[in-house]
Amino acid sequence: MAEAIKVLLVDDHQVVRRGLRTFLEVQDDIEVVGEAADGAEGVALAGELGPDVILMDVKMPGMDGVDALRRLRELDHPARVLIVTSFTEQRTVVPALRAGAAGYVYKDVDPDALAGAIRSVHAGHVLLQAEVAGALLSQEGTGSGPGRAGSLTEREREVLGLIADGRANREIARALVLSEKTVKTHVSNILMKLDLADRTQAALWAVRHGLSG
Numbered sequence: 001m002a003e004a005i006k007v008l009l010v011d012d013h014q015v016v017r018r019g020l021r022t023f024l025e026v027q028d029d030i031e032v033v034g035e036a037a038d039g040a041e042g043v044a045l046a047g048e049l050g051p052d053v054i055l056m057d058v059k060m061p062g063m064d065g066v067d068a069l070r071r072l073r074e075l076d077h078p079a080r081v082l083i084v085t086s087f088t089e090q091r092t093v094v095p096a097l098r099a100g101a102a103g104y105v106y107k108d109v110d111p112d113a114l115a116g117a118i119r120s121v122h123a124g125h126v127l128l129q130a131e132v133a134g135a136l137l138s139q140e141g142t143g144s145g146p147g148r149a150g151s152l153t154e155r156e157r158e159v160l161g162l163i164a165d166g167r168a169n170r171e172i173a174r175a176l177v178l179s180e181k182t183v184k185t186h187v188s189n190i191l192m193k194l195d196l197a198d199r200t201q202a203a204l205w206a207v208r209h210g211l212s213g
Helices: 014-024 039-049 065-074 090-098 111-122 130-139 146-151 154-164 169-176 180-194 199-208
Strands: 005-010 030-036 053-056 080-085 103-106
Touching: 005 014, 005 039, 005 111, 014 030, 014 111, 030 039, 030 111, 039 053, 039 065, 053 065, 053 111, 065 080, 065 090, 080 090, 080 111, 090 103, 103 111, 154 169, 154 180, 154 199, 169 180, 180 199
Parallel strands: 005 030, 005 053, 053 080, 080 103
Antiparallel strands: none
C-alpha cells in the first residue's frame, strides 16, 4: 500500500478543524499529522511535521493564510497548500494563489470532493476555477514576456503545455516517455528561465502565451 498523504490543518476555528479531522481520518490514504490555529503556528508545525499537503484558511488572526504561504515559500517548504475558505470573493482567493497555493476549495465542499482535491494537489495538479484563473491572468505581472518562450527547448515547451493542462509530473513522464526525474529537471529549468516561482504561475504563463492544450 502506498504511504498515506500527510495533512496539516491550519484554521482558527476549532470546530472546522475538528470536522475536517473527523472526515479525513476515515480515509485510508490520508493521515492528519497536526493542527494549527493561525499561520505562524502552521508554518512552525510544517517545519516540524513535514506534511505533504496543508489545508489552510485565509482569514486568521495574527499571521493570515497569505502571509503563511509567503513564509513557506521563503523557507522552500515542499508541502502543497490547498486553501479552504468560506470567502468566495476573488480579492480573497487570488492573493493566496499568487502567494503559492496549489488551489482552493470552499468550506462547504462535499467531503469526497475535498479528499479528491487533497489527492489531486498532492499529485502535482493545480486546482483553479475558470473565473479565478482569468483574474490571475489579468493581474499577472511576473515580467516574463512572450520573448522568453524562445529560451525554452522544444521539450520544455511540451512539458510546460502539459503543466498548463493540469498534469502531474508522473503523468507528464508517461505522456512524453521520460523518467519522473527528467521531468522534474525540465520543470526546474522552465521556472528558472521564465523567472516564475511555482507550477501555478507556470500554468498561467502557458495559458497566457498560447502554450496550453
